[in-house]
Amino acid sequence: MSSFICPSAHSKFAHLNKLAKTKSAYFCQSCGYESPKWLGKCPSCGQWNTFVEEVVEKPNAAIPNWKSNNSSSNGPKSTSTQRANKAVPVNSIDFAEEHRILTPDKELNRVLGGGIVAGSLVLIGGEPGIGKSTLMLQLALSMPAAKILYVSGEESDRQIKMRAERISAPQPGAAGLSGTGCFILTETSTQNIFKQIEQLQPDLVIVDSIQTLYSAHIESTPGSVSQVRECTAELLRFAKESSTPVFLIGHITKDGMIAGPKILEHMVDTVLQFEGDRHHVYRILRAIKNRFGSASELGIYEMLGAGLREVSNPSEILLSQRDEALSGITISATLEGLRPMLIETQALVSTSAYGTPQRSATGFDTRRMNMLLAVLEKRCGFRLGTKDVFLNITGGIRVEDPAIDLGLAAAIISSHEDMPISSKTCFAGELGLSGEIRAVNRIEQRIAEAQKLGFEQIFISKYNLPSGKKDKNQLDLSHYKIEIKPVSRIEEVFGLLFG
Numbered sequence: 109m110s111s112f113i114c115p116s117a118h119s120k121f122a123h124l125n126k127l128a129k130t131k132s133a134y135f136c137q138s139c140g141y142e143s144p145k146w147l148g149k150c151p152s153c154g155q156w157n158t159f160v161e162e163v164v165e166k167p168n169a170a171i172p173n174w175k176s177n178n179s180s181s182n183g184p185k186s187t188s189t190q191r192a193n194k195a196v197p198v199n200s201i202d203f204a205e206e207h208r209i210l211t212p213d214k215e216l217n218r219v220l221g222g223g224i225v226a227g228s229l230v231l232i233g234g235e236p237g238i239g240k241s242t243l244m245l246q247l248a249l250s251m252p253a254a255k256i257l258y259v260s261g262e263e264s265d266r267q268i269k270m271r272a273e274r275i276s277a278p279q280p281g282a283a284g285l286s287g288t289g290c291f292i293l294t295e296t297s298t299q300n301i302f303k304q305i306e307q308l309q310p311d312l313v314i315v316d317s318i319q320t321l322y323s324a325h326i327e328s329t330p331g332s333v334s335q336v337r338e339c340t341a342e343l344l345r346f347a348k349e350s351s352t353p354v355f356l357i358g359h360i361t362k363d364g365m366i367a368g369p370k371i372l373e374h375m376v377d378t379v380l381q382f383e384g385d386r387h388h389v390y391r392i393l394r395a396i397k398n399r400f401g402s403a404s405e406l407g408i409y410e411m412l413g414a415g416l417r418e419v420s421n422p423s424e425i426l427l428s429q430r431d432e433a434l435s436g437i438t439i440s441a442t443l444e445g446l447r448p449m450l451i452e453t454q455a456l457v458s459t460s461a462y463g464t465p466q467r468s469a470t471g472f473d474t475r476r477m478n479m480l481l482a483v484l485e486k487r488c489g490f491r492l493g494t495k496d497v498f499l500n501i502t503g504g505i506r507v508e509d510p511a512i513d514l515g516l517a518a519a520i521i522s523s524h525e526d527m528p529i530s531s532k533t534c535f536a537g538e539l540g541l542s543g544e545i546r547a548v549n550r551i552e553q554r555i556a557e558a559q560k561l562g563f564e565q566i567f568i569s570k571y572n573l574p575s576g577k578k579d580k581n582q583l584d585l586s587h588y589k590i591e592i593k594p595v596s597r598i599e600e601v602f603g604l605l606f607g
């Protein structure tokens with residue numbers, strides 16, 4: 109009777125066993141804060157009612173890691189990775205430029221700071237339907253010399269093929285993309301993905317999207333905070349140990365944050381945001397964080413019927429072709445990253461039909477617009493308090509550069525007075541609260557771009573001009589053909605424009 113097992117003892121044992129194996133924790137769905145018990149308010153981000161219980165299983169040694177053969181053959185691998193590092197003098201550290209892979213996409217290279225760094229983990233966020241999958245598939249298809257693995261957990265291989273056909277069709281004036289070297293894998297389990305990676309040995313891995321992956325180490329559902337964090341950690345380990353760059357596509361929530369924990373943004377090397385107005389053809393790829401380059405770079409694309417096209421001369425596209433001067437339109441010289449760009453700033457000022465005037469701005473901060481209006485009212489005596497004011501930056505792009513203040517102020521007054529400003533005039537200056545025009549950075553590049561595009565005069569701050577003292581940032585006016593109009597106060601600008 110040795111096979112007899114008391115049923116109650118068995119169930120008790122199973123229960124204990126389960127308790128010992130699984131562990132659950134509460135995660136804030138907004139910032140990823142972990143707590144052993146449920147909380148009403150997150151102590152980290154202050155959001156209410158965001159805690160959700162997720163089952164977290166302790167990492168189990170029996171589950172293969174990204175290098176399954178190695179870890180099983182030499183016993184516990186963790187000892188080698190937990191080796192303590194010693195402090196070394198900074199001067200004795202060998203330094204070599206990171207190895208970078210240059211892609212055929214010049215805009216992407218620029219945003220990444222000069223190509224893809226080996227072993228880097230790059231996160232690309234953006235609203236649904238903005239073109240993240242298109243951008244990544246296009247990258248995968250355009251590098252025939254490299255072996256690229258495109259992992260999709262969202263679409264079937266036939267759907268991807270359909271998109272690939274659309275992107276790689278030959279265009280007038282351009283040959284089609286070859287697509288050799290691009291491998292598609294529709295899979296969501298990280299362990300299976302790593303098995304395929306070991307077989308294929310790709311030079312670049314693209315994951316579409318991180319929210320669809322799941323790891324067997326964790327029991328919670330794909331897309332939950334703990335899953336996203338674990339899958340990212342596994343891919344990070346893979347990227348660093350094998351020096352293979354990995355691109356992750358991430359969804360963003362309604363308020364523009366990358367869905368899942370904020371911690372995701374901390375883990376990766378680079379965060380890129382793909383944005384734009386879905387009703388416009390232009391898309392902007394912006395670096396939000398970059399460990400290997402500037403975080404203020406920007407790439408511009410145009411979404412066409414056959415994929416994304418790089419826009420290498422943004423100014424010429426963002427300026428509308430017009431012959432006659434219209435009131436309420438000015439051109440501002442802005443800078444996005446290191447690239448100067450001329451954009452059209454438009455204003456419409458009209459008498460308010462209702463008691464409360466309407467104020468709205470597209471592509472510009474509304475609070476900053478209110479500040480501009482207050483300065484114009486107080487310092488220049490324009491009565492804008494009873495007017496509706498609408499501002500628009502054309503092309504559907506968003507500008508944060510304060511150098512467009514002067515252009516916007518001029519556009520507002522041009523519309524208010526119904527007096528057009530010559531289409532050969534442009535502006536670059538920040539407006540201070542007392543109506544002074546403040547200096548802006550990299551003025552030479554802005555002036556050079558305006559001159560290149562055939563503008564005849566540019567209004568800049570007087571404080572950008574050389575002062576008495578020798579200053580290395582001072583401006584040398586002698587070699588410009590464009591007429592430079594230095595101004596120090598906003599009233600002065602209007603005197604020169606409409607006086």
Ligand code: TYD
Binds near residue numbers: 237240411413416
């Ligand atoms: P997609 O890459 O699927 O977006 P995401 O992965 O960010 O959700 O892009 C889908 C949109 O792009 C869809 O509205 C159709 C449009 N599109 C084009 O206009 N041209 C093209 O060649 C492709 C492939 C897509």
Ligand code: MG
Binds near residue numbers: 240241316
């Ligand atoms: Mg997609």
